[in-house]
Structure formats: C-alpha cells, structure tokens
Amino acid sequence: MSRPSAALVAGAAVAVLTLIPLGYIVWATVEMGPGELHDLLIRPRVGELLGNTVTLLVGTVVATTVIGVAAAFVVVRTDVPFRPLWHVLLAAPLAVPAFVNSYGWVSLTHAVQSYQGAVLVVTLSYYPLVYLPVVAALMGLEAAPEDVARSLGRSSWRTFWTVVLPRLSPAVLGGALLVGLHVLAEFGALQLLAFPTFTTAIYGQYRSAFAGDAGTVLAGVLVTLCVLLLTLELLARGRRRYARVGRGAGHPAERIVLGRRAPAVLLALLGFVTLTLGVPLASLAHWLAVGSSTEFPMGELSSALGSTVALALAGTAVTTLLALPVAWLAVRRRGPAAMLVERGTYVANALPGIVVALALVAVSIRAVPPLYQTLPLLLVAYAILFLPRAVVSVKASLENAPPLLDDVSRSLGQSAWSTFRRVTLPLVAPGIGSGAALVFLAISTELTGTLLLAPIGTTTLATEFWNNSSSVQYGAAAPYALLLILVSIPATFLLARQATRKPTVAEPVVLAA
Amino acid sequence: MTARRLGAVLAALLTLTTLSACGGDDGPEVVVYNAQHEELIAAVAKAFEKKTGVDVKLRNGSDLELANQLVTEGDRSPADVFLTENSPAMSLVDAAGLFEPLDQSTLANIPDQFRPDNGHWTGFAARSTVMVYNTSMVKPADLPTSLLDVAKPEWKGKISFSPTGADFQAIVSAVLALKGEQATRDWLKGLKANGTVYDGNNVVLESVNSGQTAAGIIYHYYWYRDQEEAGDNSDNTKLHFFGEKDPGAFLSTSGAGVLAGGDHQKDAREFVKYLTSAEGQKIIADSYALEYTLNPDVPLTRGVKPLSELDPPDVDISSLNSKRTVELLQDAGFL
Numbered sequence: 017m018s019r020p021s022a023a024l025v026a027g028a029a030v031a032v033l034t035l036i037p038l039g040y041i042v043w044a045t046v047e048m049g050p051g052e053l054h055d056l057l058i059r060p061r062v063g064e065l066l067g068n069t070v071t072l073l074v075g076t077v078v079a080t081t082v083i084g085v086a087a088a089f090v091v092v093r094t095d096v097p098f099r100p101l102w103h104v105l106l107a108a109p110l111a112v113p114a115f116v117n118s119y120g121w122v123s124l125t126h127a128v129q130s131y132q133g134a135v136l137v138v139t140l141s142y143y144p145l146v147y148l149p150v151v152a153a154l155m156g157l158e159a160a161p162e163d164v165a166r167s168l169g170r171s172s173w174r175t176f177w178t179v180v181l182p183r184l185s186p187a188v189l190g191g192a193l194l195v196g197l198h199v200l201a202e203f204g205a206l207q208l209l210a211f212p213t214f215t216t217a218i219y220g221q222y223r224s225a226f227a228g229d230a231g232t233v234l235a236g237v238l239v240t241l242c243v244l245l246l247t248l249e250l251l252a253r254g255r256r257r258y259a260r261v262g263r264g265a266g267h268p269a270e271r272i273v274l275g276r277r278a279p280a281v282l283l284a285l286l287g288f289v290t291l292t293l294g295v296p297l298a299s300l301a302h303w304l305a306v307g308s309s310t311e312f313p314m315g316e317l318s319s320a321l322g323s324t325v326a327l328a329l330a331g332t333a334v335t336t337l338l339a340l341p342v343a344w345l346a347v348r349r350r351g352p353a354a355m356l357v358e359r360g361t362y363v364a365n366a367l368p369g370i371v372v373a374l375a376l377v378a379v380s381i382r383a384v385p386p387l388y389q390t391l392p393l394l395l396v397a398y399a400i401l402f403l404p405r406a407v408v409s410v411k412a413s414l415e416n417a418p419p420l421l422d423d424v425s426r427s428l429g430q431s432a433w434s435t436f437r438r439v440t441l442p443l444v445a446p447g448i449g450s451g452a453a454l455v456f457l458a459i460s461t462e463l464t465g466t467l468l469l470a471p472i473g474t475t476t477l478a479t480e481f482w483n484n485s486s487s488v489q490y491g492a493a494a495p496y497a498l499l500l501i502l503v504s505i506p507a508t509f510l511l512a513r514q515a516t517r518k519p520t521v522a523e524p525v526v527l528a529a
Numbered sequence: 530m531t532a533r534r535l536g537a538v539l540a541a542l543l544t545l546t547t548l549s550a551c552g553g554d555d556g557p558e559v560v561v562y563n564a565q566h567e568e569l570i571a572a573v574a575k576a577f578e579k580k581t582g583v584d585v586k587l588r589n590g591s592d593l594e595l596a597n598q599l600v601t602e603g604d605r606s607p608a609d610v611f612l613t614e615n616s617p618a619m620s621l622v623d624a625a626g627l628f629e630p631l632d633q634s635t636l637a638n639i640p641d642q643f644r645p646d647n648g649h650w651t652g653f654a655a656r657s658t659v660m661v662y663n664t665s666m667v668k669p670a671d672l673p674t675s676l677l678d679v680a681k682p683e684w685k686g687k688i689s690f691s692p693t694g695a696d697f698q699a700i701v702s703a704v705l706a707l708k709g710e711q712a713t714r715d716w717l718k719g720l721k722a723n724g725t726v727y728d729g730n731n732v733v734l735e736s737v738n739s740g741q742t743a744a745g746i747i748y749h750y751y752w753y754r755d756q757e758e759a760g761d762n763s764d765n766t767k768l769h770f771f772g773e774k775d776p777g778a779f780l781s782t783s784g785a786g787v788l789a790g791g792d793h794q795k796d797a798r799e800f801v802k803y804l805t806s807a808e809g810q811k812i813i814a815d816s817y818a819l820e821y822t823l824n825p826d827v828p829l830t831r832g833v834k835p836l837s838e839l840d841p842p843d844v845d846i847s848s849l850n851s852k853r854t855v856e857l858l859q860d861a862g863f864l
C-alpha cells in the first residue's frame with residue numbers, strides 16, 4: 017500500500033472517531049422532531065445566549081490576538097531587559113487552569129462578573145495560545161524581505177503590516193482558532209464569572225431533570241458556530257504555501273533599541289504579569305493560609321498526582337500519534353477529502369465536555385461493552401477532545417518542512433516509511449513536542465470526561481479540586497490546585513523553550529500567493 | 530527509534546495505570562454512582578466495608594452528570610446504587626424505569642415525606658432553603674415573610690439566586706406544587722426583573738457577603754460550612770429561615786436507590802439500608818457536611834437550626850421538577 021492512501025485511511029479513521037459526538041447531536045436533533053425543535057431554538061433566551069457567546073468569542077479572539085502578537089513582538093524584536101525571564105512569565109499562564117484563574121479574580125472583585133470581566137479573565141488565560149506560535153514564527157523570520165521593503169521607502173509600521181504580519185498569519189490564525197474553540201467549550205471559568213453562554217446553558221439543561229435532550233440539541237448550535245469559525249480561518253489562511261529550502265544567507269532582523277521607552281515597556285510587562293499570574297496565585301496562597309479545611313492528606317494527594325501524570329502522559333501519546341496522519345494529509349495532500357478530515361477533528365473541541373462524554377457513553381457501552389470505563393477508552397476520549405491542539409502545532413511545523421526533501425529522499429531509494437522516519441519526522445519534531453505539551457496541559461485539567469469514563473475509583477487533581485471547591489471547601493481544594501499548577505510547569509517550560517528554538521532547516525517565506 | 534521508545538513508554542504506562550485501577554481483589558463489591566459529596570459518602574462506605582467486608586467502589590460526579598449517564602447507559606449500566614444531592618435526579622432515573630423497589634425495612638428508617646410513594650428510592654439527607662442577607666444592608670424587620678415576596682417591587686436589585694441548578698428548580702417545583710401555575714409564572718417574572726443571576730449557591734453566598742447584592746436564596750449548609758471554614762464568604766451575613774410551611778422553607782432531599790440492572794443486588798440493598806440506619810446516619814451527622822439526617826433516631830445538632838423547628842411545606846417528593854417546571858423556567862428565560 018502506498019503512503020498517501022495509508023495516511024488517508026488512518027486520517028479517515030481518526031476523523032470517524034472524532035465525529036462520534038457530532039453524530040450523537042444529529043441523532044438527538046432528529047429524534048426531537050421539528051415542532052419541539054422550533055420551540056426550543058426560536059425563543060428570546062436562545063437569542064440572548066447566541067449574543068453572549070458570539071460577542072465573547074469576538075472579544076476574546078481579538079484581545080488574545082492583539083496581546084499575543086504585541087507581547088511576542090516585544091520579546092523577540094526589542095532589546096527589552098530580562099527577555100528570557102519575560103518569555104517564560106508570558107508563557108506561564110498556560111500552567112494555571114482557567115477555572116482557577118477565574119476563581120482568583122472573582123474573589124478579588126465582582127466587577128469581573130460582566131461581559132468585560134469575562135473577556136478579561138478568558139483573555140488572560142488563553143492569550144499564550146497565540147503568543148507562543150507567534151514567538152516561534154517571529155524567531156524563524158529572516159529579515160531580507162523587511163530590509164527590501166524599508167529600502168523601497170516603506171515606514172517601519174507599514175513594513176510590519178505588509179511584510180511581517182502576513183508571514184505570521186499561519187501562527188496567528190492557528191492560535192486564534194484554538195482560542196475560539198476553547199471559548200465555545202469553556203464552562204468552569206464562565207460559570208464563576210456568571211456570564212451565560214451556550215455551554216453554561218447546556219449544563220443547565222442537563223441539570224434539569226427532563227431537558228437532557230434539549231442540552232444535546234443546543235450543542236448543535238455550538239457545532240454551527242464551530243463550523244463558521246473553521247471556515248473563516250480557512251478563508252483567512254488562503255492558498256499560500258510557506259516552505260522554502262535552506263537557510264540561505266538570511267540574517268535575523270535587528271532588535272529595536274527601546275532606549276528611553278524601556279522603563280514604560282518594563283512597567284507594562286510587569287503590570288500584565290501581575291494580572292495573569294499575581295491574581296490567581298495570591299488567591300491560592302490566601303486559601304492555603306486561612307482555610308480551616310486546608311490539610312495535606314499525602315496519600316490522597318500523591319495518588320491523585322500519580323494518576324493525573326500517568327493519564328496525561330498516556331493520553332498525550334495517543335492524541336499525538338492520531339494527530340500525525342491528520343496533519344500530514346492537511347499539509348501534503350491538500351484537497352477536499354484531506355480538508356474534511358482535518359476540519360472534522362475540530363468539532364469535538366468546541367463542545368462542552370458533558371456532551372462529548374455522554375456521546376461516548378452512549379456509543380461505547382453499546383459498540384464495545386468490554387472497553388466501557390476502561391483506560392483505553394478514556395485515552396481515546398482524551399484524543400477526541402484535544403486532537404486539535406496537537407494538529408495545529410504539527411501542521412504548523414509541517415508547513416515549514418519542504419516536501420522537496422521527501423522527494424529527494426525517495427529518489428535516492430529510501431522507502432516511504434524510511435523517508436517519513438528519517439526526513440519528515442525530525443523536521444516536525446519540534447511541532448510534535450509543542451503539540452504534545454499543549455495536549456498534556458489540557459488532559460491534566462480535564463474534568464467531565466474523566467468523571468464519566470475513567471476506570472472506577474480513579475481520582476485526578478482536577479476531579480479532587482472540583483469535588484472540594486463545589487462543596488465550599490476552598491481550603492481543602494487549594495493543595496490540589498497548587499499541584500495542578502506544579503504539574504503543568506514542565507510542559508509550559510517546554511513550550512516556552514520550543515518557541516524560541518532556531519528553526520533547523522526551513523524557515524517560512526511566501527513562495528506563491 | 531523515537532516511535533519505538535514512545536511505544537514502550539506508552540505500554541509501560543498502560544500497564545501501570547491499569548494495575549493501579551484494578552486493585553486486583555475478587556471479593557464482594559458494590560458499584561455506587563455517587564453525586565453526593567465524595568468525602569461524606571467515602572466515610573460511610575468505609576464503615577460499611579469494615580462491617581460487612583463488601584468492597585464499595587465509588588464513581589463520583591454531580592447529579593446532572595451521573596443521572597444523565599445512568600439514563601444513557603440504560604440497563605447496561607455497571608452501577609448498583611445511585612446517590613444524589615437533590616431528589617430531581619432520582620426522579621429522572623426513576624422515570625426511565627431503572628430502579629428496583631427498596632426493602633420495607635429500609636423504607637421504615639425514613640419518615641414517608643422524604644421518599645416517594647412507590648418506594649423506588651429513599652431520602653437519606655436533606656438541606657433547607659434559606660435566605661442569606663447582608664446584615665449592613667437588610668434590617669431584620671424588613672425580611673420577607675414568604676419567598677414569594679422577593680418578586681415584589683421593593684426587592685428590585687436586591688436579591689440573587691442560582692436558577693440553573695437543580696437546587697433552585699426544586700424550589701420552583703415546590704412553588705408550583707403549592708401555589709399553582711399562574712402564581713408561579715408571576716413569581717418567576719418578578720424574580721427575573723428583581724434578581725441577579727449567579728451560577729452556583731457558593732457564588733450567591735459570596736456576592737451577598739461582599740455586598741454585591743443585599744440578599745440571596747441558598748441552602749443552609751453553604752452558610753454553616755463557610756462559618757466552620759474561615760467565615761470569609763459569610764461573616765457579613767445572617768440566615769433567615771422562612772418556616773410556616775412557606776415555599777421558602779422547602780427541604781430538598783438527597784436520595785438513594787438500587788438499580789435494577791446491577792450485578793450485586795443483595796449487597797446494594799444492604800448498603801442503602803446501612804446508609805439510612807442509625808449507624809450510617811450518625812456518620813453523616815458527625816461529618817463536615819452539616820446536612821440534615823432523616824432517620825429520627827439520629828438528629829443533626831452542632832449549632833444548626835434543628836430539623837424539627839423548620840416547619841417545611843408539604844410537597845409530594847415524587848412530583849418535583851416535572852417537565853412543567855422546566856418549561857416555566859424556559860418561558861421565564863432562566864434556562
């Protein structure tokens with residue numbers, strides 16, 4: 017069997033897995049019948065939720081993009097003092113789960129329980145998803161096109177807009193897409209922020225005894241929003257290809273000398289980091305110090321820690337493996353089939369955990385009863401939930417790996433597999449690493465899927481944090497939140513370091529528009 | 530090379546986690562889907578294990594997750610027992626026909642207002658609806674005599690509550706059962722106009738304590754537990770119990786039932802019996818939970834207003850949270 021068809025078969029298999037939740041939603045919608053469907057969807061409350069969800073989506077995607085690009089620019093392109101430190105601090109919010117961040121803010125001020133507050137807190141949690149890929153892309157840019165633009169009389173600002181930004185667009189778009197999908201599916205943080213969206217409303221429907229089907233059907237609206245988002249990103253991305261062979265004689269761009277502006281920039285960075293890290297960490301410290309239920313049950317803490325790390329590592333391995341054929345198809349075999357496979361994997365990412373988990377319950381208990389509530393099934397569930405995080409990263413690095421090198425390898429008599437292993441894989445390894453780190457962070461904080469599908473008796477840091485904080489034992493919850501943050505530090509550090517690595521062979525340049 | 534190493538690591542991890550999850554003993558066991566607070570039920574389970582030698586395996590989650598999971602699983606469910614925080618989740622599973630009737634000796638442990646007539650499940654703990662108010666914003670003389678009063682214009686902008694929770698839906702069901710549909714519609718309309726909506730009782734408590742809103746509707750134990758914790762979210766507040774059979778004095782019941790499809794029927798029945806017995810109830814009364822015990826032999830004390838003084842309304846527990854309640858909430862724009 018030749019490689020393309022093998023990849024297509026693998027990719028299609030992955031796509032079928034990830035479309036299970038969609039199938040479940042379609043089934044529930046068809047079951048409901050047109051009359052009830054109309055009554056459920058066409059009413060003022062749905063309009064209100066739609067408005068909230070869309071405005072939150074737009075607000076956070078714009079804010080994370082602006083902040084992510086600006087922060088990356090300061091770190092990579094200026095001589096701001098302590099650059100490596102700032103880089104790590106700017107990536108660090110990834111290690112703080114959004115619901116922990118949200119709790120910190122709400123205990124500080126109720127002003128965040130509003131649209132502006134929701135945009136603020138969600139942005140502070142998710143902007144690193146834009147920041148990191150943009151740093152990586154900026155590091156890889158060579159300066160020649162910018163030199164040319166400026167020598168032809170363009171101002172620095174116009175050069176940034178017309179020469180730098182377009183070459184950053186795959187990174188910006190990939191990051192913004194991830195942010196958008198997360199906002200659609202976010203529950204814990206928005207619940208605390210008292211900002212109702214489709215996802216929080218869907219949980220509300222499931223909580224009311226006779227409205228479970230209504231929850232599933234409402235999730236269909238989220239699918240529609242997700243498809244819109246995916247289409248928009250696709251349109252914005254266009255048909256450009258970015259790979260080139262060889263580093264040539266290029267040189268990195270000169271850093272902008274801040275001079276007298278340095279104190280202002282430093283102050284802005286300090287203020288920003290106080291918002292992103294200071295607030296949640298201070299609230300955690302407060303609860304560790306004052307809560308009477310604060311205790312450190314070493315046995316329970318270490319067993320939750322152990323299973324969290326083991327599940328996250330195993331889930332990451334499975335998810336990353338499944339992402340490879342999807343990313344490969346999307347970049348190397350562009351076309352309707354490959355696009356459907358790739359875009360299909362994003363749908364589950366925009367859905368509330370409860371919908372995905374119930375879909376998997378419904379399908380697996382009937383299709384593969386012996387596997388129900390076993391480890392392999394849980395790992396597949398993680399893959400379905402978080403595949404896009406890996407696909408986006410692997411795709412970005414594949415886009416910068418020239419197919420020409422594969423052709424050369426094949427023409428020199430290497431087999432397809434050997435070419436993949438010896439040529440393609442080393443080129444995309446950094447992307448695989450970043451994707452894996454992102455998946456690890458997501459799995460270690462995952463809640464609903466773990467509750468419903470893990471082997472019975474499994475406790476993780478996230479399930480224990482949630483158990484304790486929902487029974488108002490914030491003191492007892494705090495050690496779990498602290499461990500969650502500690503567990504996330506290595507992956508966050510890996511992501512920060514990966515983003516500043518020099519590209520090995522290829523660097524992005526627009527070859528054809 | 531890389532792939533092979535990855536595979537080896539993965540295999541090792543799989544073996545490790547599978548082993549640790551299985552535990553490897555083949556003695557008698559009961560699988561409990563537990564939506565009550567984990568710490569509380571774990572304490573009861575441990576005592577039951579010690580007494581009977583039956584291994585209790587807990588799957589913890591919330592009412593909404595586990596009830597929907599049970600209904601989705603249907604008769605293939607691995608669960609033997611279902612425990613909830615509030616009774617509507619029990620009604621949901623009962624409506625799907627998944628419960629096996631309980632033994633008469635178990636039902637006899639609990640007064641009949643805390644269980645449905647069909648005997649398919651029983652209450653084992655309860656929480657009282659209360660109003661929490663900020664002492665610097667509301668004078669005791671201005672407190673409402675009925676929960677229905679907070680929909681009146683003088684409470685505009687002063688009241689907060691959490692309408693998406695099963696907790697609040699149970700309260701609305703009680704209003705519906707006691708006052709009829711039109712009164713409930715009017716009340717919800719007034720609440721929508723007057724109230725601030727938060728997601729979660731703990732958020733309501735916190736917002737009243739910080740003066741964000743003057744008063745809120747919650748369950749009693751949120752306040753008592755916060756007082757035992759550090760008082761951070763409740764020191765500026767007091768509780769107002771409605772009493773006098775007002776809908777605002779509604780008691781919501783945590784339920785226990787045995788699933789018909791379970792593989793360990795006998796031990797499952799024993800577990801629910803133990804949970805409602807004096808021995809099991811004492812564990813609940815002595816725990817951090819501060820929820821009311823329902824076996825009359827073991828009342829909750831510890832500074833919480835006694836169950837016997839609450840004077841709750843008479844509501845048929847199996848009629849709660851009907852489809853009608855959800856429709857009313859949807860019409861009012863709360864869901």
